[in-house]
Amino acid sequence: MAIEVGLWRVDDIPRRIPTTAMPLESKLERLILQDPEILETKLLLIGSQVPTGYGKFIDILGVDSEGTLHILELKRDRTPREVVAQTLDYASWVEGLGNEEVRNIFESGQPGKNFDEEFANRFDGAPVPDELNLTHVMTIVASDLDPSTERIVSYLNRSHGVPINAMIFRYFVDGGHEYLARTWLIDETATVPAGAGTKGSTRAAWNGQDWYVAFGIDGGSRSWADASRFGFVSAGGADWYSRTLKSLPVGARVFVHVPKRGYVGVGTVVGLAxxxxxxxxxxxGEMRPFRSLSLDAEYSHPDAGEGIDTAEYVVPVEWVHTVSLESACWREGMFANQNSACKLRNQFTIDELSRQFGLAASG
Structure with missing residues (x-):
C-alpha cells in the first residue's frame, strides 16, 4: 500500500486540507508534459501519445540519464485489468526499440530539436550514452489508485520482478490554489529495469572509422602545442590510461578532445602506440626519436606510484585539421568521457566537428 500523503495549512492552528478528486486525469498528463520535474525521476520526454506498431498510443515515453526508457501510462477511468494489461503490452513493443528508433521517435515528434542537444540540456551537459533502451521500466500514473490495481502491481513487482510501479498524485485545493503531492506505490529503488529485446540494436551504430581520444593537459605532463606541432597523441601514467590508447589501429580517424576545453583536432593514425x-x-620526412624533440612537456610520470606500466604512450598522427586551445570546439550534447581512446559512435559530435573542421560529410 502506498504511503498516504497529508497536507496541513498552519497559520494560527493546524488545519488539514482534504484531498479532492482531480477534475480530469488528462490535466495531470498536461502538467507532466509542461513540467517533467513533477516526476520524481528526472527524464527527458521522448514523446506523448507515441504510436506503437499496432495502432495503440503510449501516453508518455521518456528516457533517463542512463538511457533507460520509461513508459508512463495514466490510469484514467480504465479497470485495473485494462490499465495493467495495456502497460505491459506497450512494454512488449518498447522492448524492441533500437537506438536509432528511439532517436527517430523523439525528432519526429519535436521537429527542429536535436536529441543529443536536448539530452545534454536536460542532464546537465551529460552526453547520450552509447546504449539507449538497454533496459526499460513501466509506471502507472494515477490521481487515485484502487486496491485491485495496487495488488496487481505489487504482485508483479515484488513476486515476479516485473519493472512496474505506480506513482500516485494527491490533489488539494485551498483558498483558490491547487496543489499536487506525489508518492510511489513501491519504493522506487526496489524496481529493477528489464532488459531490452533484440529487434534493434540498443548501441549507437559505429561507422568503423572514427575514434575519440582524450588528451589531458592538467598537471602539465602533456602539451597540445607539442602534439599539434609534431603530430601525435599520448596518454599514460597507469594501465587504465594507456590500455585504450594502445587499441588505436593504423588508419583510424581520431577526434581529439581536451577535457574542460573541447575538441582541438582531427587526424589519421599512422603508427601504433x-x-x-x-x-x-x-x-x-625524417624519423626522429620522440625524446629528441624540443618538447614543452615532460611526458613522464615519476610520481605515478606502483603499477604494471606507468609509461607515457605515444601514437603518431597525421593531422587533417587542428585548432588552438582557445578555439576548441564544444557544444552541449557532444561526446566526452574519461577513456583515453574509444570508438566514437555519437553522430551528432561527428557531424558538428565535420562542419567545424571542414571535413566531408560523415554518416
Missing part, C-alpha cells in the same frame, strides 16, 4: 622512450615520429 609505443612508450615515449621508444617512439619515433616523422618530422619533415
Amino acid at each position: 609505443k612508450p615515449a622512450d621508444d617512439a619515433e615520429l616523422q618530422i619533415q
Whole structure:
C-alpha cells in the first residue's frame, strides 16, 4: 500500500486540507508534459501519445540519464485489468526499440530539436550514452489508485520482478490554489529495469572509422602545442590510461578532445602506440626519436606510484585539421568521457566537428 500523503495549512492552528478528486486525469498528463520535474525521476520526454506498431498510443515515453526508457501510462477511468494489461503490452513493443528508433521517435515528434542537444540540456551537459533502451521500466500514473490495481502491481513487482510501479498524485485545493503531492506505490529503488529485446540494436551504430581520444593537459605532463606541432597523441601514467590508447589501429580517424576545453583536432593514425622512450615520429620526412624533440612537456610520470606500466604512450598522427586551445570546439550534447581512446559512435559530435573542421560529410 502506498504511503498516504497529508497536507496541513498552519497559520494560527493546524488545519488539514482534504484531498479532492482531480477534475480530469488528462490535466495531470498536461502538467507532466509542461513540467517533467513533477516526476520524481528526472527524464527527458521522448514523446506523448507515441504510436506503437499496432495502432495503440503510449501516453508518455521518456528516457533517463542512463538511457533507460520509461513508459508512463495514466490510469484514467480504465479497470485495473485494462490499465495493467495495456502497460505491459506497450512494454512488449518498447522492448524492441533500437537506438536509432528511439532517436527517430523523439525528432519526429519535436521537429527542429536535436536529441543529443536536448539530452545534454536536460542532464546537465551529460552526453547520450552509447546504449539507449538497454533496459526499460513501466509506471502507472494515477490521481487515485484502487486496491485491485495496487495488488496487481505489487504482485508483479515484488513476486515476479516485473519493472512496474505506480506513482500516485494527491490533489488539494485551498483558498483558490491547487496543489499536487506525489508518492510511489513501491519504493522506487526496489524496481529493477528489464532488459531490452533484440529487434534493434540498443548501441549507437559505429561507422568503423572514427575514434575519440582524450588528451589531458592538467598537471602539465602533456602539451597540445607539442602534439599539434609534431603530430601525435599520448596518454599514460597507469594501465587504465594507456590500455585504450594502445587499441588505436593504423588508419583510424581520431577526434581529439581536451577535457574542460573541447575538441582541438582531427587526424589519421599512422603508427601504433609505443612508450615515449621508444617512439619515433616523422618530422619533415625524417624519423626522429620522440625524446629528441624540443618538447614543452615532460611526458613522464615519476610520481605515478606502483603499477604494471606507468609509461607515457605515444601514437603518431597525421593531422587533417587542428585548432588552438582557445578555439576548441564544444557544444552541449557532444561526446566526452574519461577513456583515453574509444570508438566514437555519437553522430551528432561527428557531424558538428565535420562542419567545424571542414571535413566531408560523415554518416
